[in-house]
Amino acid sequence: MLCIFGDEKLSGSLHLMDCMPNSSDKKTLKRTYKPKKLNLDPMDIKSNHAAPVLTDPVPITKSRLGIHSSLLPYSPGATFSSGMYITIPRRKVIPSKLDDIRSSGWLDAMKSSSPPRKKLTKDSNIEVAADDSQLVYRSWMLKYPSALASFEQIMNYAKGKRIALFLDYDGTLSPIVDDPERAFMSPAMRSAVKNVAACFPTAIISGRSRDKVYEFVGLTELYYAGSHGMDIMGPVRQSDTGDNHSNCIRSTDKQGKEVNLFQPASEFLPMIDEVFSSLVEFTKGIEGAKVENNKFCVSVHYRNVDEKNWTTVAHGVHGILKDYPRLRLTHGRKVLEVRPVIDWDKGKAVEFLLDSLGLSESDDVLPIYVGDDRTDEDAFKVLREKNRGYGILVSSVPKESNAFYSLKDPSEVMSFLKSLVRWKKSRI
Numbered sequence: 251m252l253c254i255f256g257d258e259k260l261s262g263s264l265h266l267m268d269c270m271p272n273s274s275d276k277k278t279l280k281r282t283y284k285p286k287k288l289n290l291d292p293m294d295i296k297s298n299h300a301a302p303v304l305t306d307p308v309p310i311t312k313s314r315l316g317i318h319s320s321l322l323p324y325s326p327g328a329t330f331s332s333g334m335y336i337t338i339p340r341r342k343v344i345p346s347k348l349d350d351i352r353s354s355g356w357l358d359a360m361k362s363s364s365p366p367r368k369k370l371t372k373d374s375n376i377e378v379a380a381d382d383s384q385l386v387y388r389s390w391m392l393k394y395p396s397a398l399a400s401f402e403q404i405m406n407y408a409k410g411k412r413i414a415l416f417l418d419y420d421g422t423l424s425p426i427v428d429d430p431e432r433a434f435m436s437p438a439m440r441s442a443v444k445n446v447a448a449c450f451p452t453a454i455i456s457g458r459s460r461d462k463v464y465e466f467v468g469l470t471e472l473y474y475a476g477s478h479g480m481d482i483m484g485p486v487r488q489s490d491t492g493d494n495h496s497n498c499i500r501s502t503d504k505q506g507k508e509v510n511l512f513q514p515a516s517e518f519l520p521m522i523d524e525v526f527s528s529l530v531e532f533t534k535g536i537e538g539a540k541v542e543n544n545k546f547c548v549s550v551h552y553r554n555v556d557e558k559n560w561t562t563v564a565h566g567v568h569g570i571l572k573d574y575p576r577l578r579l580t581h582g583r584k585v586l587e588v589r590p591v592i593d594w595d596k597g598k599a600v601e602f603l604l605d606s607l608g609l610s611e612s613d614d615v616l617p618i619y620v621g622d623d624r625t626d627e628d629a630f631k632v633l634r635e636k637n638r639g640y641g642i643l644v645s646s647v648p649k650e651s652n653a654f655y656s657l658k659d660p661s662e663v664m665s666f667l668k669s670l671v672r673w674k675k676s677r678i
């Protein structure tokens with residue numbers, strides 16, 4: 251039994267054997283999922299405050315693991331026997347109150363919202379530290395195995411099923427860069443996405459505005475959901491009467507094809523525009539801060555803000571949001587995201603798209619969702635809780651997740667997409 255404690259909300263130990271997708275038979279998902287024990291999502295942190303702040307999971311470092319590296323049980327392809335365990339101290343849940351802005355918890359959340367950049371250095375101490383963190387990472391991968399190394403296993407489960415693919419954009423298809431306007435996808439990645447979309451229904455679900463993410467990706471063969479799923483352009487079903495969802499209207503895409511446009515937060519548009527203007531005004535005085543209008547949500551970037559000014563950013567954003575009880579704040583990677591308080595997220599967007607694609611009712615569908623961010627956890631959670639499919643977390647540092655598998659970075663995502671295409675072609 252391999253026990254991991256990673257969150258205040260865990261009432262008991264998590265039996266890693268129980269949540270590992272390490273069986274090749276078709277019952278893998280159902281047999282390995284134990285929902286009651288895997289309640290890891292900090293999105294569940296509830297607040298009565300009008301603008302609750304949901305914190306990003308703190309990456310697991312060696313000190314958080316609280317173990318000596320020699321005890322970490324890693325060997326490639328290892329099977330788990332009783333007696334192997336890792337203990338991760340429970341993470342402190344940070345209360346979501348305005349007053350906490352100045353507390354270290356707040357700053358910790360802001361600091362931990364993205365893995366640190368790797369520094370090239372010849373300092374031998376730092377090399378040792380790097381070795382240790384690699385060990386911690388590999389140990390973490392026992393719980394979230396590489397989707398590349400486990401490809402055959404995933405495909406064993408996919409046999410006889412129709413794969414539907416959902417991809418996040420920033421940090422998944424494009425590397426994280428300082429300037430959000432320059433988060434370009436490489437031509438090689440574009441071609442990998444194009445090829446995979448020719449094999450499986452594929453959608454991109456991003457926190458960006460739908461137009462912006464389409465501008466970056468530039469492929470017509472996909473479906474796009476922007477604003478964390480609050481702006482979906484999906485297919486029209488033959489049986490669709492158009493009235494299954496309110497806020498769903500018939501429209502045409504850039505090629506003139508008939509599509510369904512679903513915008514559950516459309517009434518918030520004037521409010522979002524207003525808050526965007528206030529945030530732009532406020533951040534004018536803060537060097538490096540940048541506000542991005544993502545149509546149904548707003549991003550306040552602090553990646554390029556001197557760390558000593560992060561409290562000012564958090565305080566100012568909260569001050570503005572005090573006047574907007576119908577808006578809430580979430581944490582992304584060095585970004586505060588303002589969004590409407592509606593019961594809609596990337597998980598709901600996945601369900602909506604599966605439904606629109608006519609794939610929601612059948613057992614022979616395997617949705618796969620690849621993403622790197624807090625907001626992607628909503629989608630991982632839907633797939634895990636409904637025993638539907640696999641979430642794949644893109645991360646170069648260990649963190650708690652509802653995903654089943656992991657990939658280190660966008661280049662591994664590209665390899666995974668190419669493997670999917672090869673697999674599909676080998677079966678024709």
Ligand SMILES: O=P(O)(O)OC[C@H]1O[C@H](O[C@H]2O[C@H](CO)[C@@H](O)[C@H](O)[C@H]2O)[C@H](O)[C@@H](O)[C@@H]1O
Pocket residue numbers: 418419420421425426427428429430433455456457458542544549551553582583584585587623625
């Ligand atoms: O759901 P996503 O597609 O992952 O979008 C989430 C946010 O991504 C972008 O910000 C992140 O990427 C930037 C470019 O690499 C980086 O500079 C920033 O620090 C990251 O947070 C985007 O700019 C945001 O609006 C999205 O909400």
